[in-house]
Amino acid sequence: MNEQTNAKSLRKFALMHLNPITQEVKQAISTVLASEFAWNGESDSLVINQTKPEFEGDLTLVLFGLAKSLGKSPDQIGQSLGAALIGRFTGLFSGFQVVKGFLNLSIQDSKWAEGFNLQCKALNTVPCVGQSERIMVEYSSPNTNKPLHLGHLRNIFLGWSIAAILKKTGNQLVKSCVVNDRGIHICKSMIAWQRFGNGDTPTSTGMKGDHFVGHYYVRFNDAYKKEVDELISTGLTKEKAEQKAPIMKATQQMLLDWEKGDPEILSLWRTMNEWVYDGFDQTYNRIGADFQKTYYESETYLLGKKFVEEGLASGVFFRKPDGSVWIDLTEDGLDEKLVLRKDGTSVYITQDLGLAQQKFDEFNYDQSIYVIADEQNYHMKVLRLILKKLGKSYADGIHHLSYGMVELPSGRMKSREGTVVDADDITEEMVTVARTKTEELGKVKDFSADELKELYETLALGALKFYLLRVDPKKKMVFNPEESIDFQGFTGPFIQYTHARIRSILRKVGATSDEFSINEPVHPKEKEIMVLLGQYAEQVHQAASEHNPAVVANYAYHLAKTFNGFYAELSVMQAESEEKKALRVQLCNRTAIILKDAMALLGIRVPERM
């Protein structure tokens, strides 16, 4: 709740400073209300929306709230308020209409032009608002036993993008990654490689390292399943068989040896992990993921233990007779939660407590954002709560950017059933689509092989990233491999195409000055773009406060869509007058800049031609 109100007030704050026209209108209204209606409310309490396209006007004041506090009918207030505004602020308003409790105000064209002019001269596309914070974003967080899949991509794109957005709004960012490099899962791959590997390596087989290791993880499961089936056929129950399968026993033994520090096992473990990292790096490079700090669980899994002592001493934790340590969260509507096993080893949550502290010690963060799937909601709640109970100041700065799973039409992706959509495969498929489509259209036949390759990457990743980012993170999404990802409509390439078209115009126009004047009436299509461009900054701030890149994606699409409407109806090169031409060139220029800027926040590049 606290978080929400905070986000709301932040948004209001941002809006106030970032949209001068709305602000000016609010001021004007409250001035008139105060002097002529003896109104004493806050100007921020006025509700002003963009006027719906079917009505005349630009901004709309909702009158119902005022009607109540002033004791007059909405229509009465609307009429006299409108008349007074027009009379006193001739430079601002050009007309008004009262419709069913709404006061629709028309803003002078010159006002929009003035705002647009200011914007063109501004140094930053998105001015900073409020205080700069130190923010950590943890994302990706893979296991080292298999390659990345579509779910990881959503995670990575979200994490990268929200970091970019927060940076844009004036914060200092550290991106981090936690690698889950220890535990039974990696031992499974190791055992399988020992048994079936014949000394093969990624180099000798020409396989990408993470796929190579993942292959042995699959081999393990196959072998395991076979052993279990055999044991079941000798009359054992499934459960017993699963326990008794020799390959599983060997794996468990290997984990024990690993923990004891057996040099041979450790060496194999290092080697295989290196293979995986090498594969991950290739993928990260291609999709543009980067981290300033990487934590390995093998190095951090013991960190939380001191918390256990601390918690016991302060009475936040308690010890059960068997020696295990717990925290009672029943008062907070949760359960009792184990923080230390009876054998004295730590569990997942213990590690996370330790890591949170370590990160704070190293970076002294104001906010620490964890990009993790929503199946971990409970875990993250517990983490935050425990830190709070332990009196850690940084607990309030911990945020869970919780996102829904990516599912297939058949349901959840299951690696054991081979239904995962592999990250590298899907990227490659998108490249193929980009190539096919580009060749079909044949617009860039003069491109060199390198330029083509770059274009295909740009389009493929643009489509993929936009597809995964345009949806509200907290919603789960269904990915249909059959229908695959589109290049038309509400997509990355749509926006990229719009950008390329604008750049084409600007190339033809050649050098331009950023001066323009408006004496002729502004065309609705021109105004639409001006209005929209003026909203960019507040949209980015909204995305930042909500931790939601989809806001930026929707905005960019909306802007591109609007521009395309303008493009289809009005000519830039053949404008009716020099004045119009100068204005339209500026609209093109500015739209291109903002589209590029917005897409960059999503990690998407925009081409000059396509």
Place this chain on the structure above:
RNA sequence: GGUCCCGUAGUUUAAUGGAUAAAACGAGCGUUUCCUAAACGCUUGAUCCCAGUUCGAUUCUGGGCGGGACUACCA
């Protein structure tokens, strides 16, 4: 059982408590002597159900129904 999330056109998504719920895909029709037709325009079609709060509810509250996640001495 308990806790949490979700339910909007055939499908995928929008909508600080505001007006006649907005797009895209799909389907159908149309637009290129003029800046890139990966575009533009038109047609088609939706808030799971029942109450409540409100001048006003997709949005807030309660209750149903449906889907999902979590509730491990796994990580």
